[in-house]
Amino acid sequence: MALLPPTSPRLLPRSTWPEAQRVTALLRTETVGGALLLAAAALALVWANSPWRDGYFALRDVTVGPHALHLDLSLATWAADGLLAIFFFVAGLELKHEFVAGTLRDPRKAAVPIVAAACGVAVPAIVYAVVVATSGVGGDAMRGWAIPTATDIAFALAVLAVIGSSLPSGLRAFLLTLAVVDDLIxxxxxxxxxxxxxxxxxLALAVVPLALFGIAVQRRRTYWWLLGPLAFAAWALVHASGIHATVAGVIMGLLVPSVVSRKYQAPNIERLEREVPTDHPLREHAEQVVQTSVGSRMEHHLRPVSAGFAVPVFAFMAAGVTVVGGGLGAAWHDPAALGIALGLVLGKLVGVLGGTFAMATFTKARLDEDLTWSDMLGVSLLAGVGFTVSLLIGELAFGAGSPRDDHVKVAVLTGSLAAAVLAAVVLRARNRVYAQIALREAEDLDDDGIPDVYQPEQSAPPARPDSR
Structure with missing residues (x-):
């Protein structure tokens, strides 16, 4: 492909060096979280298909919580409504960062993953609806149209971190942004x-603790004894109002500042210069505190809780389905299950890749020189990993523990696994190509520790990787 004039807009350009470091660090943490998620799901499947399966289902149905507050919920419901609120709070923090300081800050850059995410939601829903409609099945099967629309952040990023250590940061940032926007949708x-x-x-009463939470974080009043009760009150009121309680988590995440305002930073830097000598052992830590946003601090503390506890526990509570004794065959005789699997594997591929291609066609933009459509093919396949939110929507659509809910679990697990395997095949091959490029770039590393490719004034345009 010939190089375009400098004025031509580029899709997925190389990100800045700080953003590349940030995305890389995020991928490392998600590797552990994704492994725990898979282990929890595997444990649930083994237990649900063992001679002791009754114990698993009895555990999920244990009810705890105060009845007076309408919070006497089963452990499975606490996992779906409570623990996933933490997951969506972290997703809200990530989305806020992307809009304020990340990829989504630039409208031209933001348009690509947003359009890809929207198409990646619409096409799987259409695939599901077509499969169910043409099957002639009646009942409430159509209620599951949204199940194959979600991309699992933890699972997808874990796969990418394991198989794509040398892939361009722009491609990784694209998947991260797409997954966050996907979750918001x-x-x-x-x-x-x-x-x-x-x-x-x-619902109106929930606005009060939400507003107080927003005021507190804007003023950097991040005491746990203040924000904890406000967050719980907002969550409980949203839950009692009839809206799924995870919505409260997203809203609170979006309320948290993602950058340090000059109003706060300037006087504190001046005070730091006056009161803390440069050779003081705590000087570096003090500088980091002054320059770190509330959102970054919260994400630093809560992401391990989300990826290491909340999501794996939900996976354990939600993924257990009995497939022995004919359960697997019954699932694949249900058109809803077939629609989900095809939606995740085929629908996500067509939606994400097609949306990106449409942007390249109708906006006259092109992929950056160090990316190919083979890379986008792999990431589009990886977007079909729809584990956590897909299981959640399945429970909401058909009811936890219902026969069709079990079919949903089989389809989500199968479709997500197939998408991950296909993506691994494509991206593994691309990773080898980029690993060779990384070796050449390492030779251009200056004393400042930043590769020349992240310093345009010092680097020539990189050679486009082999698209084979």
């Missing part, structure tokens, strides 16, 4: 289409 779908009843009074 998914939670909007949950709030609008999977809310059976709505108590406007309780």
């Amino acid at each position: 998914a939670i909007t779908i949950i709030a609008i289409f999977y809310t059976s009843s709505l108590d406007l009074t309780l």
